[in-house]
Amino acid sequence: WERLCLIEFSHVSKTYPNGTHALYDVSLKVQKGEFVFIVGSSGAGKSTLLKLITCEEKADGGRLRVNGRDLLHIKRRAVPYLRRTMGMVFQDFRLIPTMTVFENVAFAMHIVGASNREIRKRVPYMLGLVDLQDKQKCHPAELSGGEQQRVGLARALVNNPDLILADEPTGNIDPALSFEIVDLLSEINLRGTTVVMVTHEHNLVKHFQKRIVEIHDGRIVADTNGLEAAQ
Numbered sequence: 001w002e003r004l005c006l007i008e009f010s011h012v013s014k015t016y017p018n019g020t021h022a023l024y025d026v027s028l029k030v031q032k033g034e035f036v037f038i039v040g041s042s043g044a045g046k047s048t049l050l051k052l053i054t055c056e057e058k059a060d061g062g063r064l065r066v067n068g069r070d071l072l073h074i075k076r077r078a079v080p081y082l083r084r085t086m087g088m089v090f091q092d093f094r095l096i097p098t099m100t101v102f103e104n105v106a107f108a109m110h111i112v113g114a115s116n117r118e119i120r121k122r123v124p125y126m127l128g129l130v131d132l133q134d135k136q137k138c139h140p141a142e143l144s145g146g147e148q149q150r151v152g153l154a155r156a157l158v159n160n161p162d163l164i165l166a167d168e169p170t171g172n173i174d175p176a177l178s179f180e181i182v183d184l185l186s187e188i189n190l191r192g193t194t195v196v197m198v199t200h201e202h203n204l205v206k207h208f209q210k211r212i213v214e215i216h217d218g219r220i221v222a223d224t225n226g227l228e229a230a231q
């Protein structure tokens with residue numbers, strides 16, 4: 001059973017050096033294959049939660065396991081290997097403006113040591129999955145926000161991660177296209193990748209009946225599955 005657990009927070013707190021208590025006594029389990037929305041107002045602690053999962057920040061105490069690793073005691077040199085099991089999607093896309101769409105996705109493979117042959121085969125496949133096969137030679141500035149985020153998704157997925165962490169991925173996209181991005185994340189999830197998505201867009205959360213974890217002032221105040229939430 002434990003092997004099915006991808007993320008486990010147990011009584012985790014996080015205080016920043018300036019004394020801000022960002023998370024307080026958080027316990028949360030995410031099983032392999034789940035799709036979880038993390039919701040809550042600005043300053044609630046959502047980004048901090050993601051940063052603990054990626055080891056950008058360290059928890060004060062408690063127990064935090066991600067993909068079989070104990071993040072309170074992980075060695076610094078093990079962190080890059082942990083991150084290779086995750087794909088990140090950002091609100092501001094974070095594409096490299098001087099690179100083409102193909103090169104942006106290829107770069108993510110290149111830095112983990114993939115061969116050119118693998119890259120030539122895999123990148124077009126990934127761009128096909130997000131329906132951007134015709135835009136491979138474009139630069140990010142030539143794309144709409146929704147298209148840029150689809151490149152971001154292809155890049156996050158190209159190394160076949162166990163987990164996608166998306167921090168407000170639809171925050172800079174037209175509402176109509178936001179549904180498209182979450183649809184894609186949902187499809188990716190159905191193929192077996194666990195998805196954790198931070199958002200404060202109620203329409204999205206209501207539409208896609210998934211698990212919803214609500215954070216308020218650094219504490220989890222609600223954790224419901226999609227069906228309960230719809231009632």
Ligand code: ADP
Nearest residue numbers: 016018020022041042043044045046047048049
């Ligand atoms: P959210 O993502 O829900 O908007 P955050 O996790 O970014 O919330 O922030 C939670 C709390 O921690 C806020 O009060 C914020 O001001 C504070 N905080 C976030 N990052 C830092 C930091 N690096 N140093 C000090 N305080 C921070």
